[in-house]
Amino acid sequence: MMHPTYSPPELSIWKGRASTDQAYLHENILPLDLGAPQIQAATSLQPALLGYATDAGVTRNSGRPGAAEGPKALREVFGRMPVLKNGAQTLWDAGNFVCPDGQLENTQEGFSRGIARLIQNGYFPLGIGGGHDIAYAHYKGLAAGLERGTRLGVLNLDAHLDLRKPDPLPHSGSPFLQIAAHCAEIGTDFKYCCLGARRDANPQELWDRASSLNVMLIERPELRAATLPDVIQTIQGFLDTLDALYLTIDLDGFASAYAPGVSAPSPMGFTPDTILPILEVLLESKKLKSVDIAELNPAYDxxxxxxxxAAGLFHRILSDRRLF
Incomplete structure (x- = not known):
């Protein structure tokens, strides 16, 4: 029996231009009901969307609400995009985990189980937030779904380190500290790289904590054309220490000119031009096992x-012949 916070896929959300040859994603969506006793195992790696439809963690972290509608907004845009012959030809929609009562921990536990089930059945999870507290749930599920002993790391594209302490409950600013604690609990190394962190967005306490936890930091000023080769070399060094990578993309890391619809916008963020070459490196590594996008807040878009x-980033991944 699936977790009580689970909501099955609603294919009526998927709309777009009609074609005679199923040229668009909305014409190639298949439902994957995680509430079923058994789910269809993928015969080859298959992409599956899983929504994290809550902003309870954002509210706990004094952010502006609205990201609970992120999974719906992304699906509405994503479905209009084309299917390309070199990538995945089918996209599975595995529904959402919701948080009707504000009990974030229950939603995180359900989402974690959902990710583990997708991994164990041969799917490539594409998580849609919701607040960035999705990261703790996603990592925990991924770690449970992979083979024991897998060296798993997380790369976070973000303005924020998100290493705050729960106060007293976990929230959208605490997921990577929770991941560090989970790693200690299961006896594995905490491997965390934060790409795009800004000095104007994190108090000194968090920089000190990042140092104490040996977090690999690539700060926002390094993300420019002149220094991008050095950044890529650093990321490749990080990848060399891993067997598997989880990528989480907080949209508030992008400059607000590109991403106004987030919980914490700023004009000081990075641009898509600097992130796409890095995404190519991650895809080329063949270590990427799952991805999510957090803090999509359509109320302010x-x-x-x-x-x-957000949909364009997912589409780039979906269209990669090295994955699918």
Whole structure:
């Protein structure tokens, strides 16, 4: 029996231009009900969307609400995009985990189980937030679903380190400290790289904590054309220590000109131009096992451009012949 916070897929959300040859994603969606006693095992690696439809963690972290609608907004935009012949031809929709009562921990536990089940059945999870507290649930599920002894690391594209202490409950600013504690609990190394962290977005306490936890930091000023080769070399060094990588993308890391619809916007963020070459490196490594996008807040979006950015990043992954 699936977790009580689970909501099965709603294919009516998927709309777009009609074609005679199923040229668009909305025409190639299959439902994957995680509430079923058994789910269809993938015969080859298959992408599966799983929503984390809550902003309870954002509210706990004094952020502006609205990200609970992120999974719906991304699906609405994503479905209009084309299917390309070199990538995945089918996209599975595995539904959402919701948080109707504000009990974030229950939603995280359900989402974690959902990720583990997808991994164990041969799927490539594409998580949609929701607050960045998705990261703790996603990592925990991924660690449970992979083979024992796998050296798992997380790369976070983000303005924030998200190493705050629960106060007293966990929230959208605490997931990577929770992951560090989980790693200690299961006896594995905490391997965390934060790409795009900003000095104006994190108090000194968090920089000190990152240092004490041996977090690999690539700060926002390093993300420019002149230094990008050095950044890529650093990331490759990080990948060399891993067997598997989990990528989490907090949309508030992007400059607000590109991503206005987030919980904590800033014009000081990075640009898509600097992130896409890095994504290529991650895909080339063949160590990428799952991805999520967090903090999509359609209540503050303009012309759905943040949703389009998020969907475009997913589309690049979905269209990669090295994965699918």
């Amino acid at each position: 303009r012309d759905a451009q943040t949703a389009v950015l």
